[in-house]
Amino acid sequence: MHRYLRTLARFWSASLAAEMEYPANFVLELLAEVGNLAGSLFVLSLLYGPGQSLGGWSWNAALVVLGFYTLLEGLTSTLFQPNLSTIVTHVQNGTLDFVLLKPIDSQFWLSVRTFSPWGLPGMAMGVGLILVAALRAGAVLGPGTVAAAAVLLLASAAILYSLWFVIAATSIWFVKVWNATEVLRSTLVAGRYPVSVYPAGLRAFFTFVLPVAFLTTVPAEAVLGRASGSWMAASVVVAAACLVISRAIWRYALRFYTSASS
């Protein structure tokens, strides 16, 4: 465990140093994040007519959901996307061989090798939005609420990671799966809004097939202090199941990996 932590620190400090070579990126990414958030807020404001609620959620409560979405999107561009997109490249170029030969778990290596700091402003904005909106919604952020929210946030991060990782792992069979991650990304946009907004069929889809509900709605309810025990338990169970499945699929996929040009 200690070895893994030390390796992680090395990985991230190295990639941080590499990324700092391009300071202009920071301004561009910040502009993009601010623009995206402003646009999302604008659309949300359109959905809330005068004195209306959306799927039973007040304006401020819906902002908490949007905050979680922004936070998770920042996490995706900081960790998931840069790392998991390279799995595809490794498979295409046959360099996955070298990763498998390393004296460290291959899933760990592939999942955390790089770190892109440009998603951090988005994550900070997400946290800020969650806090401001929760306080304005009248939530009491006691230690119990914060702990529950933290656990559920970890669970949603684990679910999101597993979704990305499983799709990237299928590149061992299908090689070019980059488009599949685009499909995932474009569907996860649904997490910008509380899941109760959607019609019944879509709501079931976003809960049982693609667990968007557990990504943003359930943590938001925890912050607002109204999450039910069963939803919280379900969230943790889904997260654990997703992690186990992602691990199993990776092991299974490796049995089919026969290096490049074969």
Added chain:
Amino acid sequence: MTAPREPRARAVWPLVRVLLSTQYAYMLEYRAEIALWALSGVLPLIMLGVWSGSGAGEAAGFTPAMLTRYFLAAFVVRQFTVVWVIHVFEEDNLQGRLSPYLLQPLHPFWRYLAAHVAEQVTRVPFVAALLALLFLLQPSLLWWPQRADVFWGVLATVAAFILRFLLQGVIAMACFWSERALALERLLLIPYLFLSGLVAPLETFPPGVRAFALATPFPYTVAFPARVLMGAEVNLGAGFLGLALWSGLFLILFLVLWRAGIRRYSAMGA
């Protein structure tokens, strides 16, 4: 290096045929990927779900049936106005593939345009299948547009595609000067996403924002063709005039920047 000379009129038709048929064969090879691309355009359908759960559409005079039609039409328009020319151009530029293209007596962008058209043709069955599946799951969504609406709607969609192609072409010219052209495109995607009508009908915008949006080229790329397709009352003349004016402006910008960029490209000896 001078700009490549255009082929003589006599030779144009075989050229178009060869370009399109080779690009179509190429795209057919990648049909699984194109199916996934088609699937990744679900945003208007998700937004349909959100809007139908909100009363704000009706407050703006959109009945549930109109909302459905609007977002289904926006979905179709979006499917056939996807443009990725900046990605190909950047790669060709960086990998040095642009140099042999420049030696050919054909502007490289005709090749990209042919690839886009071929991709759209490959996309047709997937979009049809997606719509069929949608109607199967939710038969109430089904509606048959008027023949005239389809005609003008298709024309407006093609014009919207050309406008988007030219706009991205202008941005792609930044590749001659910078390695960050893609970042520009990423920034441009934000107003496209929120002002084009892809995530919300323009009628629901506050008047000030709406006037601002209408002063940009973005509503012509989704909202106008979608409204024509859904059979809403639209000023066809004004819409097509807007499309033509913006396209003309971007075409001129593109040609000017291309000339300057090509001069720079050869000057670097790259």
